[in-house]
Amino acid sequence: MQYNSTRDRNISVSSAWAIKKGLSAEGGLFVPESFPTLSMEEIDALADYTYHERAYYVLSKFLTDFTEAELKKCIAAAYTKEKFETNSIAPVYELNQSAYFLELWHGPTCAFKDMALQILPHLLTVSMKKTNESNEVVILVATSGDTGKAALEGFKDVNGTRIIVFYPENGVSEIQKRQMVTQEGNNVSVAAVKGNFDDAQNGVKKIFTDEEYKELLDRNHFSLSSANSINWGRLVPQIVYYFSAYSDLVKGGKIVCGDRINVVVPTGNFGNILAAYYAKKMGLPIARFICASNENNVLTEFINTGVYNKNREFHTTISPSMDILISSNLERFLYDLTDGSDTLIREWMTKLSAEGCYEVTPEVKERLSELFFAGFCDDAETMAAIRRTKAEYDYVMDTHTAVAKAVYDKYVAQTGDNTKTIIASTASPFKFNQSVLIALEDFNYVAGKDEFTLLNELAQKSGMAIPKSLAELKNKPVIFDTVCGRDEMRQIVSDFLMVD
Numbered sequence: 001m002q003y004n005s006t007r008d009r010n011i012s013v014s015s016a017w018a019i020k021k022g023l024s025a026e027g028g029l030f031v032p033e034s035f036p037t038l039s040m041e042e043i044d045a046l047a048d049y050t051y052h053e054r055a056y057y058v059l060s061k062f063l064t065d066f067t068e069a070e071l072k073k074c075i076a077a078a079y080t081k082e083k084f085e086t087n088s089i090a091p092v093y094e095l096n097q098s099a100y101f102l103e104l105w106h107g108p109t110c111a112f113k114d115m116a117l118q119i120l121p122h123l124l125t126v127s128m129k130k131t132n133e134s135n136e137v138v139i140l141v142a143t144s145g146d147t148g149k150a151a152l153e154g155f156k157d158v159n160g161t162r163i164i165v166f167y168p169e170n171g172v173s174e175i176q177k178r179q180m181v182t183q184e185g186n187n188v189s190v191a192a193v194k195g196n197f198d199d200a201q202n203g204v205k206k207i208f209t210d211e212e213y214k215e216l217l218d219r220n221h222f223s224l225s226s227a228n229s230i231n232w233g234r235l236v237p238q239i240v241y242y243f244s245a246y247s248d249l250v251k252g253g254k255i256v257c258g259d260r261i262n263v264v265v266p267t268g269n270f271g272n273i274l275a276a277y278y279a280k281k282m283g284l285p286i287a288r289f290i291c292a293s294n295e296n297n298v299l300t301e302f303i304n305t306g307v308y309n310k311n312r313e314f315h316t317t318i319s320p321s322m323d324i325l326i327s328s329n330l331e332r333f334l335y336d337l338t339d340g341s342d343t344l345i346r347e348w349m350t351k352l353s354a355e356g357c358y359e360v361t362p363e364v365k366e367r368l369s370e371l372f373f374a375g376f377c378d379d380a381e382t383m384a385a386i387r388r389t390k391a392e393y394d395y396v397m398d399t400h401t402a403v404a405k406a407v408y409d410k411y412v413a414q415t416g417d418n419t420k421t422i423i424a425s426t427a428s429p430f431k432f433n434q435s436v437l438i439a440l441e442d443f444n445y446v447a448g449k450d451e452f453t454l455l456n457e458l459a460q461k462s463g464m465a466i467p468k469s470l471a472e473l474k475n476k477p478v479i480f481d482t483v484c485g486r487d488e489m490r491q492i493v494s495d496f497l498m499v500d
């Protein structure tokens with residue numbers, strides 16, 4: 001299996017190369033040249049597999065240059081019972097007869113990014129060996145909160161790698177910030193950027209495309225790579241859990257193999273929902289994708305009108321990991337919907353960066369609306385969904401999952417569609433405890449209480465245990481307190497690597 005670039009389909013590289021590079025040299029994203037398919041018999045057989053076995057089955061179809069032993073070792077190192085506190089890794093919770101939460105937050109940082117970022121460092125170190133890389137790999141990450149911590153946890157103390165994470169100064173929750181600034185490990189660094197997530201991401205992109213800087217790093221035996229969700233090694237492990245969730249429904253007798261389901265995903269960078277779409281391309285019977293956004297509803301408008309327009313007010317919401325105006329992985333989806341037209345992708349992406357806006361063709365619009373339903377909700381609706389779901393089912397969701405649930409409820413009200421539905425549950429409610437408690441009680445209830453008091457309160461209200469990694473934060477010292485301007489990011493990297 002080879003990988004092409006979305007902006008130049010003549011580029012063709014192995015998966016090891018795609019994972020090592022992260023982004024193609026001309027700015028495109030790597031996509032598989034074709035999609036392997038699973039027969040219904042093969043999908044049916046997955047029901048009796050463990051999560052590890054399901055992961056191997058799916059990943060081996062894509063990472064064909066990895067040996068069986070290499071791949072199994074990566075999977076075993078990533079998805080341990082110790083790190084995930086559950087054998088099933090990504091359990092499915094039955095809310096009622098039509099809605100099922102796919103809980104993707106049992107990993108070490110309590111958010112779904114762990115699903116990919118626990119395995120990426122292992123895929124990357126194997127990829128480095130396979131491509132005879134002698135430079136040390138430097139992972140540069142711009143984060144809206146969850147990615148940063150998950151990447152730090154994944155890469156800490158992994159030989160032959162270093163990692164530096166930039167987060168928007170005022171765009172992440174208190175807990176997220178604490179998780180990052182207390183990070184341990186001998187190869188890690190963290191800095192806050194004055195601005196929002198897009199400022200941080202643009203700053204990182206600028207460093208990646210700076211040829212002169214690349215040469216300077218190379219002379220010092222460093223190569224840049226990305227752990228953002230544009231890396232193929234991030235995306236491919238996410239396909240696994242959609243197969244796994246489907247298999248769990250089959251195994252539990254909730255559906256018979258072949259039944260079609262819907263999938264709802266709270267969406268930001270479009271990585272998670274794209275993985276679900278790729279699962280469908282591989283044969284998983286998914287009828288509809290429901291793309292849920294918060295008030296930063298660029299994608300809702302895009303899916304409903306075919307116009308992508310990032311020229312709008314940026315909202316800081318209670319679901320900060322979805323506060324995004326440029327959904328990078330959409331590029332891969334558009335490449336697929338245009339049957340691999342690198343010309344159209346180049347045209348649209350050039351327009352996006354020059355004018356902040358582009359419009360897709362009528363054919364693409366039509367395919368979009370056949371496959372996708374898109375909706376959004378504001379913070380008040382997000383809170384209402386948390387309160388309602390707790391009252392009705394005694395189940396407590398985090399704010400991102402609540403966006404998905406609120407939009408799903410709108411979808412059902414609008415269409416009457418009662419197809420069994422998997423709702424991606426992307427973070428533990430403990431990670432966003434303040435907003436969750438405001439939703440369940442009110443502002444006064446949380447006023448003056450610190451993060452750790454709130455964790456205890458939420459444990460009492462929800463009947464759930466505080467995740468160990470969050471409880472431990474209380475006693476960890478702050479290690480990183482750097483705040484930098486948008487144009488100082490390169491210097492921060494240089495200081496960390498001690499190059500100039």
Ligand SMILES: *Cc1c(COP(=O)(O)O)cnc(C)c1O
Nearest residue numbers: 146268269270271272321400426
């Ligand atoms: C990253 C994130 C999302 C958005 O996922 P994308 O793959 O970027 O669309 C949703 N919820 C949480 C909790 C996240 O961390």
